[in-house]
Ligand SMILES: Nc1ncnc2c1ncn2[C@@H]1O[C@H](COP(=O)(O)OP(=O)(O)OP(=O)(O)O)[C@@H](O)[C@H]1O
């Protein structure tokens with residue numbers, strides 16, 4: 001190697017090796033590591049038997065220093081060799097032969113060892129060791145990569161083009177992580193990138209593989225992919241955003257030039273497989289936001305601006321025909337008012353069949369069979385008969401379910417569900433929510449769920465955006481929002497939920513009403529109702545303040561101290 005680090009992670013017991021070298025196939029001949037046995041790094045292509053024999057000796061229970069002594073003693077080329085070894089207990093031993101003139105040898109500490117030659121230099125070794133020691137809080141693979149990057153920043157390999165590898169072994173015979181970069185101008189930068197990719201994709205995937213603890217593992221691919229999408233979302237990666245909304249604004253033009261600013265600067269992004277809850281009191285702009293995304297606001301009276309990115313296109317720039325193609329296929333919406341979307345002149349069945357024929361190329365016979373299945377899925381009784389009925393013959397709850405069936409017919413990538421369960425009784429409500437969950441699991445759809453029911457939001461959403469007077473005032477992962485809300489309006493909203501664990505005579509409510517959306521206040525829109533309002537709140541719009549991972553609040557007082565819902 002040019003230089004390498006071997007280490008044992010105290011917390012997990014994993015062994016890891018990171019190495020950078022001039023030779024190609026760095027990972028193939030330099031690092032040797034086995035679960036529960038130990039780790040060895042040797043020079044590239046010089047004596048691979050050090051690795052294979054060394055691991056055998058470690059497996060037989062020999063300690064690191066005895067292994068080094070044994071290997072060196074039986075090697076006639078010992079004066080030219082360099083090797084470092086870690087045994088199962090984390091003890092380190094090393095050898096640099098006297099013929100390795102000006103080689104830099106080893107820097108070892110508790111549970112780690114860095115070794116390198118003159119092509120790297122002593123400073124590279126010291127910086128690598130220093131960064132490893134300083135990186136105790138990092139996840140183990142990141143800690144090793146960070147150490148190597150520090151070595152690289154201190155000069156790295158003077159010859160330029162090299163290879164690099166990172167191997168981590170935990171409890172299993174196979175590696176937890178095996179990343180190799182060959183023949184690359186920036187091998188460590190590339191290794192760093194690969195480590196990030198594997199953290200986002202391989203790590204969540206690996207949890208589902210058969211293991212000693214779970215010999216069967218999880219074989220449901222959709223579950224695995226959903227978990228990967230979630231992980232990406234958690235790590236804030238923009239790579240997988242299915243939909244990106246930036247500065248969405250909707251102004252309704254009314255009589256005598258009156259303008260209603262229904263939605264202002266709404267921005268969020270959503271990864272596949274993630275459910276976002278959109279909450280806020282009546283009239284705050286939830287449905288208008290949804291309709292603007294779907295291209296369903298009346299062109300004559302609604303000015304819609306901003307950016308709605310979906311699979312790389314700005315939906316706001318698409319023609320009506322292109323939007324019609326997307327709706328019912330990759331985009332679907334369950335409307336707050338069932339009769340808005342059900343066509344009274346066609347039977348329920350016709351409306352589903354039309355969607356399947358148009359977007360999925362089904363024959364009419366196939367589409368009819370599928371329509372009956374979908375109606376059965378949403379628990380419509382006697383679907384064989386109901387399929388031929390007109391919407392007005394169905395009860396409100398049944399219409400709502402028919403609409404869910406139409407929306408789910410083509411397995412949309414993005415589903416916006418606007419109060420999808422309001423008209424339904426509790427049992428049917430639970431079934432509809434289950435259907436949405438299974439859509440997510442089956443197709444990794446992203447879902448925006450608009451709901452007044454914070455219990456439902458807590459139950460099925462991953463993230464929540466709280467809207468007030470046309471703006472998102474707080475956005476957070478669901479747990480953080482309910483545990484530590486950071487906007488006074490959210491706190492008020494959560495305090496309005498009836499609590500089963502507390503006897504309340506009257507429900508806490510937020511005093512006052514939404515501002516008139518034709519005369520938007522200059523400062524914080526919530527100021528007239530906010531118990532914490534001060535001069536700074538009314539003079540200019542409050543800033544967006546980051547208060548945690550993927551958690552922000554539009555409030556001058558954020559972060560709020562000691563707040564607990
Ligand atoms: N077609 C329209 N023309 C003019 N104003 C409209 C129109 N549609 C909605 N608005 C106004 O836009 C604002 C936001 O309404 P929206 O329907 O989005 O509220 P919401 O948050 O969905 O409320 P709810 O919880 O009651 O469904 C309201 O002030 C409403 O009066």
Ligand code: SF4
Nearest residue numbers: 524527530537555556
């Ligand atoms: S900016 Fe001021 S008025 Fe607005 S929510 Fe925060 S504390 Fe209340």
Ligand SMILES: [Mg+2]
Nearest residue numbers: 286287288336
């Ligand atoms: Mg609404």
